[in-house]
Amino acid sequence: RKEVEQDPGPFNVPEGATVAFNCTYSNSASQSFFWYRQDCRKEPKLLMSVYSSGNEDGRFTAQLNRASQYISLLIRDSKLSDSATYLCVVHAGKSTFGDGTTLTVKP
């Protein structure tokens, strides 16, 4: 089993759509959780941390379920500029990246 597993994607959605990405992790001792965004041939950039109580940043909502070892990212009212690869990252001593889920938002 992969340490961090994400929806394989790709996701192709129209502008304005709501899209959700899922991620599971295998290490129950994992301490911190993040969603990063990576544009083509660029470095990953932090989108948001994921807290146990769930957190929201504008159109983005992240959820964590420690019991199920599951993380999610919801994007509402998607924009063309949201097109990117979304990386689930789990930190347990070291940060482990999922394979990423590619989102393309179309006009």
Add this chain to the structure above:
Amino acid sequence: EPEVTQTPSHQVTQMGQEVILRCVPISNHLYFYWYRQILGQKVEFLVSFYNNEISEKSEIFDDQFSVERPDGSNFTLKIRSTKLEDSAMYFCASSAQGVKNTGELFFGEGSRLTVL
């Protein structure tokens, strides 16, 4: 905004040559990392470095690889004898220390290594 800087942005080398990739982490960060990403593949952890020593390394980080913090600002990754499969984008990252160390990583723009 403080940032991680990497040089060179792109290096082309012949198989068997030594390569040194350089990074200047964010100045008040004390945890440093190298990751690599082969074209079209996932970001892979190579090594983490703290207090002038390796704190963790992956299976990828074999004897061909080494890291060093030669002075107070640079953090280098050396590949002794490059192989074709070392061709990848190498990302340096840093993170804060102690209670502020939530594991949030700040990445440089990467150094693309092409081995011919």
